[in-house]
Amino acid sequence: MAESFVLKGNICYSMERDELLVREHSYVICENGVCGGVYPSLPEDFRWMECVDYGDRLIIPGFTDLHVHAPQYAFRGLGMDLELLEWLEEHAFVEEQKYADLAYAKKAYEIFTEDLVKSATTRACIFGTIHTEATLLLMDMLEKTGIKAFVGRVNMDRNCPEGLCEAGWGKAAQDTEMWLERCCGFKNVRPILTPRFIPACSDGLMRGLSELQKRCHLPVQSHLSENREEIAWVKELCPEVENYGAAYDRYGMFGEEYPAIMAHCVHSGEEEMELMERRKVFVAHCPESNANLSSGVAPVRAFLNRGIKVGLGSDIAAGSGLSMFRAMALAVQCSKLKWRLEDGALEPLKFSEVFYMATKGGGEFFGNVGSFEKGFAFDALVIDDGDMRSPQKLSVQQRLERLAYLAEDKHIAAKYVGGRKIFGIS
Ligand code: GUN
Ligand code: FE
Numbered sequence: 001m002a003e004s005f006v007l008k009g010n011i012c013y014s015m016e017r018d019e020l021l022v023r024e025h026s027y028v029i030c031e032n033g034v035c036g037g038v039y040p041s042l043p044e045d046f047r048w049m050e051c052v053d054y055g056d057r058l059i060i061p062g063f064t065d066l067h068v069h070a071p072q073y074a075f076r077g078l079g080m081d082l083e084l085l086e087w088l089e090e091h092a093f094v095e096e097q098k099y100a101d102l103a104y105a106k107k108a109y110e111i112f113t114e115d116l117v118k119s120a121t122t123r124a125c126i127f128g129t130i131h132t133e134a135t136l137l138l139m140d141m142l143e144k145t146g147i148k149a150f151v152g153r154v155n156m157d158r159n160c161p162e163g164l165c166e167a168g169w170g171k172a173a174q175d176t177e178m179w180l181e182r183c184c185g186f187k188n189v190r191p192i193l194t195p196r197f198i199p200a201c202s203d204g205l206m207r208g209l210s211e212l213q214k215r216c217h218l219p220v221q222s223h224l225s226e227n228r229e230e231i232a233w234v235k236e237l238c239p240e241v242e243n244y245g246a247a248y249d250r251y252g253m254f255g256e257e258y259p260a261i262m263a264h265c266v267h268s269g270e271e272e273m274e275l276m277e278r279r280k281v282f283v284a285h286c287p288e289s290n291a292n293l294s295s296g297v298a299p300v301r302a303f304l305n306r307g308i309k310v311g312l313g314s315d316i317a318a319g320s321g322l323s324m325f326r327a328m329a330l331a332v333q334c335s336k337l338k339w340r341l342e343d344g345a346l347e348p349l350k351f352s353e354v355f356y357m358a359t360k361g362g363g364e365f366f367g368n369v370g371s372f373e374k375g376f377a378f379d380a381l382v383i384d385d386g387d388m389r390s391p392q393k394l395s396v397q398q399r400l401e402r403l404a405y406l407a408e409d410k411h412i413a414a415k416y417v418g419g420r421k422i423f424g425i426s
Contacts, residue, residue, distance in 0.1 A: 003419055004031045006046055009054035009382065010396045011038050013061050013372040014360050017304065020352040022396045027051070028059060030378040033419030037374040052426055054382050057413060058400060061370050062122025062379035063324035064362030067221070067263040067284035067313025069127040070138055070151075071096050071105075073112040076317040080292045084227040087293055087318070095317075096129045096154075097163040105134035113141045119322045120409045122379040122417045123366050125150045125221050125261055125284070125313075127194055130164050132179045139189045146420045148366060148379075152194025152221055153179045157205045160196075166205060173208035180216055188417075193258075197223040198234045198247045210251040219259045219365075221284075222248065225272065226264035227295050243272040245281075255279035261365060263313055264289070265303070266296040273306060282309045282365050285357065287330040289315035297338040300331065301346040304353070311362020312354070323408040328354040351401050382414035382424060 007030070011023040021038075029036030029046050042051065072092055079091040099105045116124065126142075126149050128135035135153040142149050153176060157166040166172035176193075183191045193213055195201045201209075213220065225231055225244045238247045245268070248254040254262075256279040263284040268276065276283070285298050303310050312327040313319070319327070328351070335349040363370020369377045385399055388407065403411065414424025 004049050006030070006042060006049050006051040007054060007059055007380065007382070008051060009057045009059040011059045011372060012396060012400050013038070014352070014356040015371060015373055017356050017361075018350060018352045020355055020397060020400075024396055028372050028380070030416070030419045033378055035372050035374060035376045035378045038372050054413070056386070058383040058385065058396065058403075060381050060383065060400070061359040061363070061372060062381055062415065062417060063120045063358045064311055064366065064370060065121045065124040065314050065322065065324060066261055066282065066311035066362040066365065067286055068124055068316045068322070070109060070112050070316075071099050071127075071129050071134075072317035073115070074108045077320040078317075082293070083229070084293050084295060085229055085233075092317070093161050093164055097161060099129040099131045099134040100163060102133055102137065105131070105137055109134070109138045109141055113138075113145060115322060116142075116147060117145050117422060118409065118412070120324050120381055120412055120415075121147070121322060122381070122415065123148045123363065123369060125192065125365065127152055127154055127221070130154050130156060130166065132175060132182075135179065136182055139183065139186055143186050143189045146188060146417050146422045148188050148417055150190050150192035150219065150221070150365075152192045154194050154196050155205060155209060156196040156200035158202050159199050169202070169204035169208045172205055173212050176209065176212060177216075180218075191218065193218040193220040193253070195220070195222050195253065197230070198244065199230060199237060206251045206253070210253060213252065213258055217258065219261075220253045221261040222253070222263070224248070224262035224265050225267045226290070227293065228267060231267055243269065243275070245272040245275045249275060249279065255281040259365060263315060264295065264298060266290055266298045268299070273302065273308065276303075277306045277308050280309065282311060282362075284313035284315075284362070285310050285331060286313040286315035286319055287327060287334040288320065289313075289318035291330070291334065292320065293318050297334045297342070299338070299343070299346055300335060300349060309361065309364060310357050311365065312358050321408070324358045325404045325408050328358050328404045331357065351404070354404075355400070378416060378419040380416040381412055383411050384413040385411050
């Protein structure tokens with residue numbers, strides 16, 4: 001249950017895109033699960049609340065993982081010698097077929113869920129598989145943790161193995177609708193429409209899902225312009241559209257009325273970016289995945305210059321780990337390579353910018369999430385870096401930056417989502 005309390009510590013958060021606010025030895029208020037602001041001394045009005053003093057520890061907003069495939073967690077860190085299309089066939093599709101077996105799904109999703117709880121992620125947008133029962137099982141497990149998530153039963157009906165193929169358009173829409181009906185009891189976990197990507201979704205399927213979306217008012221998540229071969233394939237499959245994004249847009253599945261997350265966008269051109277900007281599409285930037293599958297480096301600076309919304313994703317299992325700290329460091333590192341080797345006009349990302357992406361940038365998909373501004377959901381991480389030794393006194397900002405590069409998710413002392421303590425010391 002969400003409660004009202006106060007936390008004291010070294011508080012870091014962002015309000016603007018390239019601003020990192022540091023409030024040392026300050027107080028952050030949680031009122032019924034909602035942030036009541038940050039104060040240097042505790043205002044009279046809040047003195048009645050329990051105050052947990054976390055001493056010299058850091059307190060930051062929780063991270064949002066804007067793109068992760070739960071079933072692929074089982075083969076993370078394996079099979080990295082291929083590019084996207086071969087990798088899907090040889091690894092991802094092979095693993096995902098196993099989720100027809102509920103006993104296997106239970107074992108695999110228990111591991112994923114337990115590790116997600118321990119991670120720095122407080123909210124996530126998650127792909128399941130085409131299997132309704134296994135996806136509901138995953139949602140049930142996540143619901144109990146208190147983590148907030150959008151979860152999608154994946155839709156696909158072409159260019160995939162038989163075991164992952166919808167049984168006709170009508171049946172796909174019907175099955176998806178039945179899945180939606182069975183999601184009604186969840187509070188922390190919500191359904192999201194999840195056409196896998198254009199090469200795996202026929203026009204009939206997209207039409208059926210589009211009708212369902214309008215009836216049920218669903219957000220959508222998918223993949224966009226990740227790999228050059230994939231993009232050429234989309235051109236072949238949909239010769240009539242101007243760009244890959246337009247292949248979703250013609251079915252109303254590219255933002256605007258219903259919010260959309262598009263993962264990767266590594267090779268999005270000006271025209272596609274213009275459409276992303278107009279439709280307020282969220283980009284899930286997944287730097288580790290894009291390196292592992294040799295996809296390239298997304299032009300994140302160009303997205304930011306246009307005001308396109310960007311969050312970070314782990315993209316398990318093309319990305320190997322759940323750590324959003326690691327995703328932050330990699331986003332900076334990859335942007336430097338792009339700037340040095342590919343396009344000198346795209347300045348490297350700064351730490352403050354990737355911190356924003358991991359918190360408020362991706363959090364915006366859930367509403368007022370990812371900051372300690374008044375009225376934001378109270379998602380917080382308490383971080384104890386006391387055993388990361390240094391001969392010099394580091395500032396709070398330096399300690400935070402160092403965590404991204406050195407620590408991954410090992411130092412989380414406590415985690416709160418919507419005011420509920422998920423784990424930790426008090
Ligand atoms: N495109 C379609 N499916 C997938 C997937 O599972 N992972 C990645 N990285 N890209 C995809
Ligand atoms: Fe993906």
